[in-house]
Each structure stands twice: as C-alpha cells, then as structure tokens.
Amino acid sequence: MPTPRERILTALHVRLSSLPATALRGDVLPERVPAEGLLILRDGEPGEPEVTLSPLRYHYQHQAEIEAVVQGAGRDAVFDTLTASVGTALATDRTLGGLCDWVEAEAPRPVDLPVQGAASLKAAVIAVVLHYSMADPLG
Template sequence: MGSAREAAAKGVKALLEAAAPHAEVRRDQPWPKRPDPGGTIILHDGDPGEPEVTLSPLLYTYTHEFEVEVLGPPGSTNRHELLDQLLIPIGDRIETDRSLGGVAEWVEATAPMTDDVTLESAEPVRGAQLSIVVVYSTSNPLT
C-alpha cells in the first residue's frame, strides 16, 4: 500500500488525464522541446506543507499544493481559446469529484497565471501555471 501523498499525486494525475484526454500528461518532467498537438500538462508534486496535527487519535492533515503547468496546443490565431479548452475541463472534473475517488477530503484549484511560452517551435503557445490543492490525512507523515 502506498502513502497518502502518493495516492493524492496519482489521483491528481488521473484527474488531469481524464480532463484532457488528448493532451500529454507528465509528472515531474521538464517542458517538452515542442508542444504536443493536444497540449501538454506537467504535474509537479509540490509541497505538502506543515500538517495540522490532531493528537487523539494521532492524525496529520496536509493541505498539499500540487503545481500544474499547462501548455496549450500550437495555434497562433486562437491560442487563448485552445488553452481554455484544457483548463475548463480540469475545473469541471474537480467540481465533479472533490475527493479524488475517496483519496482526499477536499480538492480545489487556484486561478491560473497565463502567459505566452516559446519552445523550440516557431510560434508561441499559451501556457498557464496553477495549483491543485488537495487536503488529505494520514496517521504517519511517511505513509
């Protein structure tokens, strides 16, 4: 059995894959040299932060911020809309299942910071950085 932290990370990755089935979803990987035709989403494990500790019974509750980078697919004339087509379904999936299938107590996303990103391709793509915040509890900070 894996840790609560790893279960949360796998749950967020599965959420991203379901929300953007045509995008390439990576975990803890660098940016691609070229944008994927369906877009690219990179999940970084981020920081679980300091837990809130309950003593009886002993329970560590984390508010873990998973960093997410979203690179829209190539398209010079409508790159803002193409990025929205990736971001909106992520929000919809979160609203549909705020517990990641029972892994978390609560899940929410922060507002995205957007900007143009230039990779090796000639035209920029629209990118966004956001956090997916997952609240989960465990009886041991290592599990």
C-alpha cells in the same frame, strides 16, 4: 505499498490523463507541444500539517501544481478550453475517489512565452490544493 500521499497524486494524474491534452507527471517540457495542449503535474509541497492528538492525525493542505501549456494558432481558445477542462475534471469528484477530503484548484495566471523559430507558447501554473489527513507524516 504506496503512501496515501502518493495514491492521491497518482489519482490526480489519472484524472488529468482522462482529458484530451497529454498529461505528464514530473517530466520536463518536451520539444513539441501537442495540438490539444500539455499538462505536467508537479508533486508540489505538502506544507506544515495541523496536528490533532486523539487520535494522532496530520492534516495537510498540500499544494500540487499543474503546468498547462499550449502552442500554435488559436492558442488563446485552446488554452481557455484546456484550463476549463481541468476545472471540470476536478469538480466531477472533489475527493478523488475518497482518497482525500477536498481538491480545489486556483485560477491560472497565463503568460505568453516566445520561442525562437516557432509559434509562441501560452502557459500557466495552476495550483491545486489537496486537503487530506494521515496517521504518519512519512506515510
């Protein structure tokens, strides 16, 4: 049975998969970026938990990352639409179906990346903070 942390990350990936862009988890950047854009979810770092003792609970502010990538003509508008759709998808249910206490995305910092012999990429990492508690740090 998956740990609460894995269930939360899976639920986040499922939420991203509902968007028109291609959503991957932990994969490398493919050679071709789909016209609608590409999202790659990285598991990130759970960080140091705050601990309460009665009952024993570990409270995390886990920072996952979503790499958002677009390519081709009109990439600025496509990028804007893609990042806004990520925000909307997260805002529809900030608890991911009750799996975590709160989900919150930070603003992206876009960069343009030249590609030899092809259209430039526009990309950003969107940090997503997952607030949740567990009875055991290992699962």
